[in-house]
Amino acid sequence: MGKKDLNTGLKLGVDSKWQYSPAPESTSHINLKKKYDLFIDGKWVAPSSGKYFDTINPATEEKIADIAEANEKDVDKAVKAARKAFGPWSKLPAKERAKFIYRIARLIQERAREFSVIESLDGGKAIRESRDVDVPLAAAHFFYNAGWADKLDYAFPGKKPEAIGVAGQIIPWNFPLLMAAWKLAPALACGNTVVLKPAETTPLTALKLAELVQEAGLPDGVVNIVTGAGSTGSSIVNHNDIDKIAFTGSTGVGKIIQKSIVGTNKRATLELGGKAANIIFEDAPIDQAVEGIINGIYFNQGHVCCAGSRLFIEEPVYDQVIRKLKDRINTLIVGDPLDKNTDIGAINSKAQLKTIKDYIKIGKKEGAEFFEGSCSLPSKGFFCKPTLFTGVAQSNKIVQEEIFGPVLAVQTFRSVDEVIKKANNTPYGLSAGVWTDKGSKIFNLTSQMRAGVVWANTYNKFDPASPFGGYKESGFGREGGLHGLSAYLNLN
Template sequence: MKKKNKKSDVKLKFSGGWEYAPAPESKDHIRLKEKYDLFINGKFTEPETGKYFASINPSTEAKLADVAEAGDKDVDKAVKAARVAYENVWSRMPAAERGKYIYRIARIMQERAREFAVIESMDGGKAIRESRDVDVPLAAAHFFYYAGWADKLDYALPGAKAKSLGVAGQIIPWNFPLLMAAWKIAPALATGNTVVLKPAETTPLTAMKLAEVIQEAGLPPGVVNIVTGAGATGAAIVNHPGINKVAFTGSTEVGKIIQKTLAGSDRKYTLELGGKAANIIFEDAAIDQAVEGIINGIFFNQGHVCCAGSRLFVQESVADKVVRKLKDRMETLIVGDPLDKNTDIGAINSKDQLEKIRKYIKIGVNEGGEMYQSSCSVPSKGFWCRPTLFTNVSQSSRVVQEEIFGPVLAVQTFRTVEEVIEKANNIPYGLSGGVWTDKGSKIFKVTSQIRAGVIWANTYNKFDPTSPFGGYKESGVGREGGLHGLIPYLQTV
């Protein structure tokens, strides 16, 4: 006898014979220079190296602009400019005035939000919906939030007097280029430090646009310096004796090298490193909501998110249902032109990253994992990866243990709360985690036992300037955002 499906179990059909018409965001108002120099001491300066590298659009592989490659001498110039600005101007300025400069930056960013969003999507490959609704507004909000702290630092550290550190060297990744610049620069400036920032080599353009905003805001020369380049430029910053503090967001591998490099000095550091978050779905969760949360958790920003929910744990009793619904939902995801407002998943950030993701997919298959990819078409040019999930993987699988930084989800099952907590924690990382259940007491049992810095309960991948972010264990040291994000830029006196 045929059993009648419950309404909620009916499989959705997407072969309805209609498609979304393209809805591209216009590029007309975007002003990009052919060549970007280094931003040192308030001016755009040609690099001493004389070298430039191309920043390309990963969705078309077309060159967007040439960008200067900063060498040791350039970094030295930038650090010296930051030092002079710190000693002579920024550390002496009344705190309220310092705050007003930061407010100005926030305001100008809001005015130029659309331009920033489009360039972010062109340079990094992320869907315009995300750069428009998440990256750019959050970046501006971050400046706005920390601006107000500048003259209230006496309330940040109870019972202690705090002062700034000096020059902060900041190295940021390519997954949220503008947002990470904001996360780094805003608290550093609010606490009275000056900055030498290095954006990632594949996504330098919005940082250079930010340099324009900083100029427009009239920030005193040298307070923020932006030097572009690859790993060698970053190393020059970390190794520079004129730096008082290093703030790094990137891989755990590089983070460990930085920590080791700084071992012989008293320089402070904040490290925001890799992750491999457990996203835990209990049988009593609102399943459809949870499925949306899983999709957002792993496919947001093409999975290029250190806090991505890349390990899914589903309670056994609902595993089949959740996996089926997940596959259905994955089928509906639109992969393609980042500038199209309908796009869910944009381009993989670079060829190197695409190769790394493909390598892991191969490893997953070779380890006996069962792979599923959505059947969507992808453009012929550019770097693309279909949403992918693995079932039949074990705790020891490399796709379960290692950070892939792409749209690849590993699914495991569990029976008891204790079991899933142990599995979730059995990893060197501890950046984030998710839990889905309708039972309040279970939420707190799980959230209090997951060893990670950010836990989303019945939601995922939410960010806010007031909300501290950062990892336990090998996911890093220190917090960014909120009151706690001030502390790494202060010392007690």
């Protein structure tokens, strides 16, 4: 085979004469209000400050709705409602609690199409993903945890599982509905009550979920949803009557949270940033590995904490992998999130787009070789082409820092020991990927990798039964599976 790039003029995808006609998902069936208040104690209440902020569609930059901004007073009201509801809810027979959670799961399934469209409108993610990943997985988390509600004694044999109390939950903008499900489902199944704050750029599906909570007939105050930005979040974290903080978001904010709860009895789980290694060995199934690289870094525009943003390729197959990867990138379609053929949707916000662009500038300035997909971008909205940098090292800034966008940094390696060292050579430790045809190599690697999740011959696969969480600056505590339940229980 040899190493030379024959450059035989292979034309793929977007260069083809066969362009896909637009295939937009209809928005006529969705039901959105112009203005959303806070969901406290089973009712929609106006924020005490009277302030509202805009939520926009990042693909068009048009405003979708007014969203209430909750201040300390509102958060206090929500926590009080949750405290009041905690007693009766935690004492409800577990199988009755389960029924409510099952109901939410079924309602999500029934309204899956509406939720998918709203998720794509508000957050910018491709409808293919919100339809096939976010919404079905959200329903699956409610189903899974509802199933455990009346079996907790068997889940933790020899222990006496008891609900903790009121959980304050703060979720990010990358998987708005799914993260709400990750947080709410286990909390409710274990008998806790909740004050949840969605991210300020993507509050809509959480607010729609509040409607489902009403429809499912949950007792008032069990689920409270307050919207707002960082200050609302800090009101939750600092509230005296919160027993547990569950946060998913940036490592920076995670550190602030940990500092604020020092000296209190608040329990916490933090799921923070990542800079995962995706490792391709020479004996890997190369074409499938290339697809795994794509799924690893360009899934959800790269707005994924466990994204495979550091690619390690064993040197003998480097040229082959890069060539195939570039050809594959050229077939990716960036555009209208609601188009069923879109592979990569809109960047979530103007601020995030700027962050990504700044990192791309840094990468170029550092002398790395830059490549981007040949697709065109819409003229309006926040979009970024899928990009990659080759010729980088562990010392490059774009290799060290989480970018949270469609930017891949590619390095080569020569031996197993070397790649394990380099993969672990990061303050983060959320996830990793390994591609090889050899089972023993997989086990050797996974046992030495300091990462919460290691995928073998696949990437970015999620299941409610599988615990998820990080090492080091990627946070602590696990979500999903039995581990996820234990985070919402006192086990004596």
